[in-house]
Amino acid sequence: xxxxxxxxxxxxxxxxxxxxxxxQILQIGAVRLNExxxxxxxxxETVKSSISKKVTGRFAGLTGITTEKMLAGVPFxxxxxxxxxxxxxxxxxxxxxxxxxxxxKENEEYILNDKTFKIGRYLDLQRxxxxxxxxxxxxxxxxxxxxxAAEMLNVTYEGLELHTARDDSLLCAxxxxxxxxxxxxxxxxxxxxxxxxxKRLRFKPYFISDINDERIDxxxxxxxxxxxxxxxxxxxxxxxRNRWFSAxxxxxxxxxxxxxxxxxxxxxDELKARRRICEIKPKT
Numbered sequence: 001x002x003x004x005x006x007x008x009x010x011x012x013x014x015x016x017x018x019x020x021x022x023x024q025i026l027q028i029g030a031v032r033l034n035e036x037x038x039x040x041x042x043x044x045e046t047v048k049s050s051i052s053k054k055v056t057g058r059f060a061g062l063t064g065i066t067t068e069k070m071l072a073g074v075p076f077x078x079x080x081x082x083x084x085x086x087x088x089x090x091x092x093x094x095x096x097x098x099x100x101x102x103x104x105k106e107n108e109e110y111i112l113n114d115k116t117f118k119i120g121r122y123l124d125l126q127r128x129x130x131x132x133x134x135x136x137x138x139x140x141x142x143x144x145x146x147x148x149a150a151e152m153l154n155v156t157y158e159g160l161e162l163h164t165a166r167d168d169s170l171l172c173a174x175x176x177x178x179x180x181x182x183x184x185x186x187x188x189x190x191x192x193x194x195x196x197x198x199k200r201l202r203f204k205p206y207f208i209s210d211i212n213d214e215r216i217d218x219x220x221x222x223x224x225x226x227x228x229x230x231x232x233x234x235x236x237x238x239x240x241r242n243r244w245f246s247a248x249x250x251x252x253x254x255x256x257x258x259x260x261x262x263x264x265x266x267x268x269d270e271l272k273a274r275r276r277i278c279e280i281k282p283k284t
Contacts, residue, residue: 002040002091003033005125005172006117007165008100010107011059013052018110023103024049025111026070027063028083029165032091037177043086044166046073050111062163076107077115084118092189093119096146096172097126101201122197123189125172129153132179146171153178200268207243208264208271215271216264223260225251226277232260248280 009027014020030043046069049055054067074082087093095101104117130144133152138144146168150157155174160167190197208216223232230253238245246261259278264271 001035002088003037003176004030004087004091004093005033005169005176006030006093006095006100006119007168007172008095008103009059009063009065009163009165010103011049011052011055013049013056015051015110017051022051022110023106024051025076025103025107026055026059026065026073027165028079029167029169030083030087031166031169031173032086032088033173033176037173037180039170039173041086042166042170043083045079045082046070047076047079048073050076064161064164076111077113080112080115080117087118089118089120092121092123094123094125094172094176096168097143098124098201101198105198105202119192121189122192123185125176128185128188129175129179131184132181146175149175203268205265205267208266209240209243211238211240211245213264215266217273220262220273220275223249223258223275223277225254225256225258227251227256228254230254232258234260246278 007029008025009029010023010025012021013024015022026047026049028043028045028047031039032041032043034040046065049070055065055070060066073079101122104119108116126143126149129149130138133144133149138152147157147162150171153175155171155178157171160171162168162171192198211221221238224230225232228251230251232249232251234247235250235257236248238247244261244263246259248257249260250257257280259280261276261278263274
């Protein structure tokens with residue numbers, strides 16, 4: 001079993017041809033690991049942009065890739081060919097969060113000419129590491145940064161230049177070696193050849209804003225009193241605000257009045273519903 005940790009550095013640039021801003025990939029870095037997660041080889045190439053003549057100041061300051069270095073890079077198609085030749089066919093490819101995959105698909109669609117990155121089996125390394133940290137009590141719901149994860153796991157990155165593609169990949173490799181648990185790691189591996197993989201990746205969850213949407217289970221619009229358990233009668237029409245529907249209800253048993261609230265979020269797999277009962281504050 002071989003593993004690849006891939007990292008990309010990209011900069012925002014306006015494409016006149018496509019009349020939109022693109023996150024153009026300007027550096028590809030990766031490390032190859034053996035079954036013991038030992039580094040057996042590394043890859044690094046800087047890409048010469050085909051849509052802009054300079055990099056942004058923010059990108060240069062973050063990555064150290066100046067306009068001069070970018071212009072001295074190789075054509076994007078060449079860099080991808082070189083990476084694909086370097087990457088083993090049977091490796092599991094990892095990135096720190098799946099945001100790199102969004103950038104890859106965008107670049108394949110708008111910049112590359114019928115070329116694609118070699119990515120077969122894939123794992124989101126950030127998701128795995130953050131899951132391991134949660135087992136130790138970490139409870140922040142936000143995605144953890146690479147440097148923050150290293151600090152929490154006491155993994156040093158001294159001597160590495162963060163936000164450069166190869167060094168970020170080397171730090172990812174150290175985190176993987178520190179956290180690896182086979183039983184929890186292997187179920188997270190996905191096959192990108194599955195037609196559903198990129199459909200799921202690109203799907204953006206959204207909230208339902210029409211109470212008459214046929215996907216809504218009407219039973220979820222019925223409420224019972226949270227005090228006595230009696231059935232409640234709806235007194236007002238549904239209002240939609242800040243992703244929540246709300247209406248006034250009165251318990252047919254104890255005559256208590258309350259506000260019933262419900263929200264519906266569409267994910268790739270299902271329609272998730274959340275319900276709340278709130279007190280009606282008397283007018284002053």
